[in-house]
Each structure stands twice: as structure tokens, then as C-alpha cells.
Amino acid sequence: MKRTIKVKNVTIGEGIPKICVPMVGETVEQLAEEAKALKTMDLDVIEWRVDFFEDVEDVPKVIGALSEIRSIISGIPLVFTFRTAKEGGEKQLSQAAYKTLYIEVIETGMVDLIDLELFTSESDLKMLIKEAHSRNVFVIISNHDFLKTPSKEEIVSRLRKAQELGADIPKIAVMPTHPRDVLTLLDATLEMDENYADCPIVTMSMGGKGMVSRITGEVFGSALTFGAAKKTSAPGQLPVSKLREFLALMHKSI
């Protein structure tokens, strides 16, 4: 029996895949505006992509912005993500700063999930997972390839590695260069979901060719999908309302 992840009143890993929308504001003002807009949308989870924030290197300012966001979105589950430049994010932090940022944010109790990258120092990853779990914060362990799609075996192996390390949700996003790459990602998703996963997993093939993978999670086993409000945080994301329609259609048809 696979675990589901219950975050506030959202259960990830059962039924229709949940919709997560990233916030990509650069200033507190922009973030507050975004948060207000997101609050009116039909979404399940919000992700703060803090690497877009201009003061990300100033932890007290990050925490100030976080309180502002939290006060606006109130009970909506929030994922905190610093996406490094090497995995398609906006900025790079030193390993020490990355670690401090996450520790301080976990301690605020204002985030429900954190996203950590699989390819960071394994000892830091283990320490941060422990820290998060001790504060009842769920952990997504993710990996991104913005250039290509690795083999099915490699995708499954990265998802399994994330699970072994203690992820509550292993996640991978890859870029197709050929339509067959989208099939590879979907095949790897099904293989992981059927044979290895003991928790929800999240996968996506990015860009236009990969868009189909963002709406077929219920068929192949991906529990969460990223949609866009105004600005996308990765190529291929659909507007939230369209995503909701596609997911509902898919649910009805299976």
C-alpha cells in the first residue's frame, strides 16, 4: 500500500493529481500581489520559487516575505523551493547558504513542504530531511534536466534514490528533444509507480512536446502537476483553469 501525503486539507497521492502553482515574484510587493491572485484560483498547492526573489541571500528578508505570503494564502499548502541555476533556476547559492536558508525556513513553521535537489551534498540532504521531518515538514527531492531526457532506467534510478534518501515525494522534470522522450518519461513514471514507489511521485516532461505529461498523471502515476498563473516557472506549463479542465476530463474518462 502506497502512502499518501496529507498536507493541510489536501491529500497528495490519491485521485485526481493535485495542481501546484509557482510564485515567481522578485519583490515583496510582487509576491503579495501574486499571493492575492493565487488565492482566488482553483489550485491545491502553492510553490514559492524563492530563487526569483531579489533578496534571497538575506534570510531575515526571506522570512519577512514568507510571513507576508503566509498571511495572504492562509490555509493553502505551501512548498518552499530554491531552484539552483544548474537545475534551471534563477540563481546559485553557496552550499552553506543553501543549507542555512532551508534550516531557518523550516524552523519558522510557515512552510508545509520543502523541495531539495537530489544532486546536492548527500550529508546535507540527510541533515535537512531530518530537520524537516522533526518539524512535520514534508520533503520533495527533485531533479531537473533542461537539456535532455535520460534513459528510462536512469529516471527510475533517480526517483528510487530520492525515495531511499527519505523523500516523501520524489520528483523529476526532464526535457524531450523527440516525442519518444515523452514516452520514456511516462514509461519510467509507470514503472516507478507500479514497482518501486511507496509514496506519491511527481514527474513531467517539459516544453511543448512534453505538455501531455502534465495532464496524464492519473493514468501513469504522477500525483502533482504544475500550472501557471501569469508567468510560467518552467516551459510547457498550462494555465491553471485549462489544467483543471484537462484533469477533470481525464478523470472522467478512466
Ligand SMILES: O=C1C[C@@](O)(C(=O)O)C[C@@H](O)[C@@H]1O
Ligand atoms: O520542479 C518543478 C517543476 C517545474 O520545473 C515544472 O516543470 O513544472 C516547475 C518548478 O517550479 C518546480 O519546482
